[in-house]
Amino acid sequence: MLPGNERSVLEAFRRGDTPVLTQVYRTYSPEVLRYLSRRFSVHSEGGARSVALTPLDLDAAHQETFVRAFRPHMRQAYDGVRPYLGFLLTVARSTAIDLMRASGRVAREAVPLEDAPELVHAPDDSRTPEEEALSSEIRALVRRFLDALPEEGRDLAQLRFMDGLSQEAAADQLKLTRGEVRVRERRLRLQFTEHLKDSGWLDSDAAPGRLELGLMLATLSLCAIPFGSLP
Amino acid sequence: MKWYERHVDAGLTRWSLGELSAPESSRLLRHAHACSRCGSRYNKWARAHRVFESGQTDTPTTMELETLTVAGLEAALGAAAPPDAAHSRWPTLAVLGATLAALFAVVVVPTVRPTPTEPEWSPRGVVHDPAPPAVPLAQPVLRIFCAAPGQSLREVRTGTACAPGATLAFAAGARPPYTHVAVRVRAGGREEVNGPFALSGSAGEEGPLELTVALPATSDMAEVTAAFSEHPDATLAALRGGTTEGVVVLRQEVRVEEGP
Numbered sequence: 502m503l504p505g506n507e508r509s510v511l512e513a514f515r516r517g518d519t520p521v522l523t524q525v526y527r528t529y530s531p532e533v534l535r536y537l538s539r540r541f542s543v544h545s546e547g548g549a550r551s552v553a554l555t556p557l558d559l560d561a562a563h564q565e566t567f568v569r570a571f572r573p574h575m576r577q578a579y580d581g582v583r584p585y586l587g588f589l590l591t592v593a594r595s596t597a598i599d600l601m602r603a604s605g606r607v608a609r610e611a612v613p614l615e616d617a618p619e620l621v622h623a624p625d626d627s628r629t630p631e632e633e634a635l636s637s638e639i640r641a642l643v644r645r646f647l648d649a650l651p652e653e654g655r656d657l658a659q660l661r662f663m664d665g666l667s668q669e670a671a672a673d674q675l676k677l678t679r680g681e682v683r684v685r686e687r688r689l690r691l692q693f694t695e696h697l698k699d700s701g702w703l704d705s706d707a708a709p710g711r712l713e714l715g716l717m718l719a720t721l722s723l724c725a726i727p728f729g730s731l732p
Numbered sequence: 733m734k735w736y737e738r739h740v741d742a743g744l745t746r747w748s749l750g751e752l753s754a755p756e757s758s759r760l761l762r763h764a765h766a767c768s769r770c771g772s773r774y775n776k777w778a779r780a781h782r783v784f785e786s787g788q789t790d791t792p793t794t795m796e797l798e799t800l801t802v803a804g805l806e807a808a809l810g811a812a813a814p815p816d817a818a819h820s821r822w823p824t825l826a827v828l829g830a831t832l833a834a835l836f837a838v839v840v841v842p843t844v845r846p847t848p849t850e851p852e853w854s855p856r857g858v859v860h861d862p863a864p865p866a867v868p869l870a871q872p873v874l875r876i877f878c879a880a881p882g883q884s885l886r887e888v889r890t891g892t893a894c895a896p897g898a899t900l901a902f903a904a905g906a907r908p909p910y911t912h913v914a915v916r917v918r919a920g921g922r923e924e925v926n927g928p929f930a931l932s933g934s935a936g937e938e939g940p941l942e943l944t945v946a947l948p949a950t951s952d953m954a955e956v957t958a959a960f961s962e963h964p965d966a967t968l969a970a971l972r973g974g975t976t977e978g979v980v981v982l983r984q985e986v987r988v989e990e991g992p
Binding site: 519639 | 744745748749761764765771773774775776777778779780781782783784785786787789790791792796797800801803804805807808809810811812813
């Protein structure tokens with residue numbers, strides 16, 4: 502039940518029938534999210550570099566892609582011949598450009614509108630030093646958590662997340678029932694969230710602010726000392 | 733995430749467990765976009781979970797993908813609504829006072845079942861009807877607004893006036909099967925029929941109509957008549973004196989004079 506498959510579905514899509522639009526959304530949303538979460542290569546005067554949307558920008562770009570694609574004139578613009586996914590990803594790319602420009606992550610002059618196709622998926626994984634530092638920081642955080650886990654917890658994390666096994670497959674390997682895996686996985690996630698909170702890493706942005714405040718208070722205190730009291 | 737949880741923090745644990753409902757996910761993300769501290773926290777939280785689950789900061793977790801998919805559906809479907817049904821254009825309409833339905837003289841042709849009586853204290857737009865739900869219920873609403881130069885837009889209720897030379901604006905809503913409305917305005921010896929307009933909101937969710945009508949420059953009595961039907965042609969026919977079968981007609985007079 503997708504707009505490229507049948508004439509009647511295409512017509513219903515163009516009319517804006519909610520069940521058809523819902524079906525289209527559910528079918529293509531994961532593809533759009535995967536597309537938007539990759540790194541994009543940007544060409545500018547300084548050369549090529551790759552950028553990625555932040556997790557929050559990913560939400561904004563994904564939502565905006567469908568908002569744009571589902572507007573009446575855009576539904577009418579789809580010819581029903583080309584694969585709809587290609588049409589949708591073109592909208593997604595344009596949305597990503599707009600969002601990165603708006604957030605200042607991509608200079609306006611870096612990707613002129615007429616050169617929008619230059620924003621392509623990056624073939625490599627070239628990251629900025631800041632991104633590398635952030636990535637290393639998070640890896641160390643996760644490593645500390647995993648190291649503190651008992652062996653069974655580490656094994657479960659390895660199978661489910663690193664190896665990407667299903668709960669059933671992980672249960673087979675660990676000689677557990679699927680229910681037991683589900684319960685342990687939930688506990689594992691809870692422990693990880695607690696670890697994030699306890700580590701103070703989530704609040705680390707506030708640290709420089711506190712430091713600045715401390716320095717300012719110290720300076721004010723020094724200024725407030727009467728000269729006469731100095732030796 | 734309950735309504736009283738002020739920041740993203742409280743919802744993040746349940747978010748990472750995949751336990752947020754669609755409205756809760758939407759609310760959490762909306763809040764994260766609006767609150768810089770919470771947005772930063774959400775980004776960190778999401779990246780940490782990505783690395784925990786895939787070893788990559790750029791690969792969303794399955795839970796994240798599910799949450800974003802669920803949270804974005806409502807906005808996507810909202811964008812699909814025709815422009816004249818977009819409530820965001822006049823957001824205050826949704827929260828303005830009581831419906832004009834009770835203020836209108838409702839003329840229902842004999843072939844249409846009368847509107848069922850609503851019990852006291854029922855929410856506007858909710859119809860309590862003992863009849864089988866398969867039978868469609870009629871509860872169309874037309875609201876009239878007066879836009880006078882130098883004054884804010886206000887709703888015109890029975891007995892209130894709109895200044896000469898001002899402009900009338902309209903909002904309408906109806907339950908299925910009433911999907912279209914046409915509006916006739918008689919004032920200053922002229923008659924103007926507009927529409928039909930497609931309706932998407934139900935009673936209590938009236939959407940603005942792409943219609944404004946200028947009132948005469950002198951004192952007068954204007955008559956506004958709206959015809960609701962599932963057939964666009966029938967709405968116009970009813971206003972022009974044709975068949976009225978399956979049509980609900982609402983009528984209100986508006987005094988055209990200075991003062992409230």
